[in-house]
Amino acid sequence: MRTVTNDAKKPEPAVTLLEASQLIFLDAKKLRFFKHGVALRLTLDEDRSYPRVGIMRAFPLPDPNRFLSVRDDSNKEVGLIANPAELSAENRELVEEELERRYLVPAVKRIVAAKERFGTVDWTMETDRGVSRFTTRNLRENVHRPSPGRIILNDVDGNRYDIRNVHDLSHDSQELLFRHM
Numbered sequence: 001m002r003t004v005t006n007d008a009k010k011p012e013p014a015v016t017l018l019e020a021s022q023l024i025f026l027d028a029k030k031l032r033f034f035k036h037g038v039a040l041r042l043t044l045d046e047d048r049s050y051p052r053v054g055i056m057r058a059f060p061l062p063d064p065n066r067f068l069s070v071r072d073d074s075n076k077e078v079g080l081i082a083n084p085a086e087l088s089a090e091n092r093e094l095v096e097e098e099l100e101r102r103y104l105v106p107a108v109k110r111i112v113a114a115k116e117r118f119g120t121v122d123w124t125m126e127t128d129r130g131v132s133r134f135t136t137r138n139l140r141e142n143v144h145r146p147s148p149g150r151i152i153l154n155d156v157d158g159n160r161y162d163i164r165n166v167h168d169l170s171h172d173s174q175e176l177l178f179r180h181m
Contacts, residue, residue: 028087
């Protein structure tokens with residue numbers, strides 16, 4: 001968020017320390033999730049809606065099935081679901097699908113084809129889950145390098161593809177990858 005004065009632009013902190021320290025717990029009984037295409041929508045107690053939300057595990061290692069963070073499309077936390085078991089069966093199913101999609105990351109074995117068109121790249125890759133076809137846009141923002149030799153590609157639908165070690169790919173696969181990055 002920015003505020004602008006007449007003469008100069010001065011950035012304002014996106015979140016204050018006080019705001020960051022406050023947890024908002026969501027009442028599972030007042031939540032209503034909907035699927036719209038690939039997007040997950042949320043309505044809170046018929047009060048306000050979020051057209052696109054993501055669900056993340058707040059404590060993925062010690063207790064992955066509790067304390068789920070609900071985030072809006074700008075990655076700002078809407079609140080926490082302390083106990084997802086309290087969600088209705090329909091809502092719980094949608095939340096579990098979102099978690100499965102978020103945390104399932106196919107490992108890339110081979111790049112079969114890549115074609116650039118209109119600022120996007122259409123990929124065909126062989127993964128540990130079979131052949132995948134997907135599109136990426138703006139690779140500067142959608143390529144992550146969590147460690148040397150490792151690359152994670154995000155497609156236009158928010159799915160991720162993990163190239164665990166670029167050096168393990170064939171020469172042809174590496175050539176296709178770096179031609180389009």
